[in-house]
Amino acid sequence: MAQKVQLGAFGFASYIKRSKRDKIESAFKRGGNWNNTSNAGVFTLNLNNAPSHVNTNIGFRCARFSGHYKLEFLSATAIEREQINPRFYSFSIHILKEKILSLYPKKVRVANLILLDWVLKPNLTESNLRNFFLGSLGFSIMKTNNNLFEKICSFENLHLAFRKAVRGKRFRKEMLEFKYNLEENLLCLRDELLTRKYQPGGYREFTVNDSKKRQIKAAPFRDRVVHHAVCNIIEPIFDQGFIFDSYACRKEKGTHKAVRRLEQFLQSANAWIRERERERERERERGNRAACIACNAIFPNTLPALTIRFCIILLPKKLVTRAVYG
């Protein structure tokens, strides 16, 4: 039975946990489209599809390359030996896959490369794992933050939020109406937030036919101002907690940088293959060709580590003011 859990209106996390007997193998998918309503935004974590799932709204899957773990590559036979479902090694972002194939059409027989070194590592400790989970969720630095709500409600922040929300659509009716009574609306929002009387308005629903039918739910403008106001304050706090190679919905990151980073990994992988093959020629071994395995993030049997309770325990530490996520 699949269990889906969603946290918060700002898209903190969502994941699927199958039954306990199931070997749980899942990839982290970061970033949701803004039209996914409660699943949208910066901190969305998708665990409800197979890693081979392809969609344009996925920013990047988490991968790790850190100083204290040496990047390791495994041959195809090793994977067979470990008896891990090869399905999970298929590349999920088609852009990246095409990139690999165009770069290395012959050398990489299985277009796979391991970015995550500890996937099959036997000496993986629980704390390492925990750190990675936390890192990809943006929780790796645990610092309490006080007075967040007051910061969110300040006029200055709301004004900045308004400017961000209005960017690019100043002449739409909704914005013009809001702007006509700008001061009154902002002060009204501030007072409502401070007295905890604020209620989000209803979503405007409509369908868009671009390539496929999509239902879009648009929040009213004043809600969008509040979203921006919350994000202004929360975003830097969470951003600190992300691991370096998390490319979805973050400032100074993005798919292009992810691809560039991947290229870097691939180059070192290529060098490794060549070295391997040279070695084998020397030993006159005629076994399997060296191959590189690619994957985004495989966590065999590790998903149970991340439970809804775990997330809820984490959140209050991060955001002390209850009202922010309450």
Next chain:
Amino acid sequence: MLHDLIIYQKIYDFLFWLKPTVQRFAKAHKYSLGIQLEDEVIALLKLIIRANFARDDKKERIDECFVIHETIIVLIRLSKDYKLISIKQYEFASEQLIEIGRLLGGWRRKFS
């Protein structure tokens, strides 16, 4: 009578705050935008006094106040966008002006 006295006092206080603020405007705007802003506030004060004395056409007089009031809000917004006043000052000014607007609305409702 009480209504308009409160408005009168509020506008006076606003003017009292505005004068030194305008003095700190950048030179390019001090004698155009700044003076205009002051003039509008004084005009609003004048209109309030006139409305106070008016007998039959009180409603129309108060309606005129609204126009000036909106103009002041726009001018304040403009000086905020030119960064002549800080966001804190802008917050204070808008608080005062919206308070005045509410009082005007209440006064107007009495005669309609």
